[in-house]
Amino acid sequence: MYECYCQNKPRSESLWRQFSDCSFFQECQKKLEHKLGLDSYLLKPIQRLTKYQLLIKELLKYSSDCEGTSELQGALTAMLDLLKSVNDSMHQISITGYKGDICELGRVLMQGSFSVWISHKRGPTRMKELARFKPMQRHLFLYERALLLCKRREEHGDGIDKTPSYSFKHCLKMTAVGITENIKGDVRKFEIWYSGREEVYVVQAPSVEVKMAWLNELRKILTHQQKLLRAEAYQHGQVVEHIPLSPHLNESSKQQRLSVSSEETESGKSSPDPQPHTPKHQRNRRMVQVYFDVKNQAHQGLWRKKVQLLRVAFDSTFFLISQ
Template sequence: MCSLDEQEQGLRSMQLGINPDDVEPILRKRQYVLQELVESERDYVRDLGQIVDGYMALMSLGINGGQSANVSDPSSLPPPVPDDLREGKDKIIFGNVEAIYNWHNDVFLQAIEKCGENVGELGPLFKRSERKLHMYIVYCQNKAKSEYIVSEYIDTYFEELRQRLGHRLTICDLLIKPVQRITKYQLLLRDLVRYTEKGSLQDEVDTLSRALHIMTIVPKMANDMMMVGRLQGFDGKITAQGKLLLHGQLYCCTELSKVPSKEFKELQVFLFEQAIIFSEIVGKRTQFIQPVFIYKAHIQMNKMSLDEKFEVGEAGEPLKFLVKSTDPRHTSTGGSGSGASSSGAHCAFVCYAPNPEATNEWVETIKQILQSQRDFLKAIQSPIKYQNEQQRLSGAGGASGSLASQHL
C-alpha cells in the first residue's frame, strides 16, 4: 500500500504530465541520500562524543589531579598531562568542539531525524540553523594552532589516551571530523536538490536550494578562516582587515627592474578589504600538520597603487602585475630579490598566479577594492556631487550600486 506522501507525489507527477513510473526511482534515490544524511549525522554525533566524553574528560581529570579517580586502583588514574599541555592549551586543542557537540546532540540530530520522514522540512531547518553553523568558522580558525600542539604529542601522550579509551581513531582523526562534516552537508544537499529537480517537486527544490546556498557559503568561510589561522607573526588585528576576498599562492618578487633574471618566490597571499598580506610558506603538509604562513609584509589598500600590466612578457610568459605602497613612510624598493621584510623597507611586489585566469581574478578583485575606495572618498568629500553622478549613471542604465554607497 502506498503512503499518503507517495500518493501525493504520484498525483503531482500526473498533473505535471510526468510518468509516475519515471519519478519513483528518482525519489527512491533521493530517499537513499536522505537516509545517508540521517545515519551519518548519528555517526558524527557519536564521534564528537568520543572527543568530549573521552579525550576532553580524561585531560580535564589529569589536569585537576584525578581527584575523582579511585586512588586504590592506579589503573583508574588518568595518564599525567605533560606540563606543556597545561595552562589552557587543552582549550586550544579542542576549541569550541564541545559547543558544537552539545548543539548537534541536543538539537540538530533530532531535527535531522524528523526530516528523514519529511524532506520538506530540511530546507527551513538549515535556514534556521545558519547562525549556529557559524560555530564551524570559529572552530576552523583555531584548527592550525590545535594541529601544531597535538602533533608534538601524537605518538606519546595522545596515543596513551587513545589506548586507555580503547578508541580505534586517533585524536587527529576525530578533530578533523567537524571540518569534514561541514563540507559533507553541501555534497548531500546538492544531491537532494538534483533528485528533487528531476522529480519536479518545485516547492522543495526552492527550499533545498536555499539550504544548499547556506552550506556553500559556510564551508568556504570556514576554509578561509582555517587558512588565516595558519598565518603567524602579523602584529595587526586580522578581524580589523575586513572580509577576506581572496587567498592563495602567488609568485612574488620585490625586484622592480624589468630584467628576465628576477627570482620569484612562491608566497601565500591574503587579500582583505583593508589590506593585502604577504607571507612565506613554511613546512610541508604531513599526516598530522599543515604548513604555516610566516608574515612577511603587508600593504594597506587605501595606500596602495596597482599596475595591472607591469610586465607583459614574451609569448608564453605570464602577465605580471605590481602592487605598491603609496605610504610616504615606506621607502621605494630596489634590487632585493624576493626578500621583503615586515619593516616597510620593501613595499612593492611584482606578482603573478599559477595560471592566467587566477592572475586576472586577483587583478580584477584588487581593482574593485581600489575603485570602491575612490568612490567612497568622493562621496565623503562631495556628497551632493557624488549622488548626482550616481543618479545620472542610474538614469543612463549604468551600475550605481558601488560599495561606496553602502558606506553612507
C-alpha cells in the same frame, strides 16, 4: 562560528592527546554509554561541513524541475563559500611574524601561492636590475583592508599534524593599492602597485582562471573604497568624479612595461631594458599619486587640501582626455 571552531581544532586535538587517559573523561563516556570518545564528537561539526554540501548537491540532482530549486542552489553556494572561508582561515592561523592585530585587517577573502617580482621607485637602474631577478615564491592573503605577502616555510609536524607555516614579509593597505590587469608577455601576470607606484609587485598566477578570480576580488575592494571616498566628500559638500583604479596607458607605453617570464629568469636570461616612460605616461602617474595623496589626507581631516588636490586630479584627467 565555523571558522573559529576549525581554527581551534588543532589545539583541541593537542589537549585531547594530553588528557585522553584522564579518569574524568572515561567516567563521562561510561555514564553516557557512548561508544566513541570525546575526540570523535569534536570532529563531527567539521565533518558536517562537507556532508551538507554533498547532500544539497544530491537534492539538486533530482530537483531540477521542482519548486524550490533556486533556494537549494542558494544553499549550495552558501555552503561552498563557507568551506572556502574555513579553508582560507586555516591557512591564516599559520602566519608568523606579523606585528599588528591580524583581526583588524578584516575577513580573509582569498589566499594562494604566486611568483612575485618586486621593484621600488629608485631610478631606472633599479628597474633594469629587476629583469635579471628570479621571481620570489610568495603566499598571498587578501583581506578586506590589506594584502599580506608571506613566504611559505617547510611543513612541520608528523603525519596528519603536518601544517604549513607562513613568514610575514609585506603588508599592503588596500587604501593605497592599485592594479594593472594585463602585462605584455604573459597572460597570467598582473601588477599590484602601492603608494602611487612607489612599489610595484608583478604577480604571476598559476593559471589565467586564478588571475581573473583575484582581479575580480581586488576590483570589488577598490570599487567599494571609491564609493566610500565619494560618500565622505559628498558629506562635506564636494562632488567626486570617478577615479580610475589603474592608469590609462597608450599602446606605446604598454609596450615599455617591464615583462620577465619565469622561463627567462630561471635560465638566467634577462628581458630587454625598459624604455623611459612617455610624457603622457608620466602625467598619468602624477595623477594617480595625487589620488593617493587625497586619500591619505582625508584620514587626517585635511579637507581643504584634499579639495585642492582633487581639482588638480580633475584638471589632469580632462587634459589627458583632450589629448
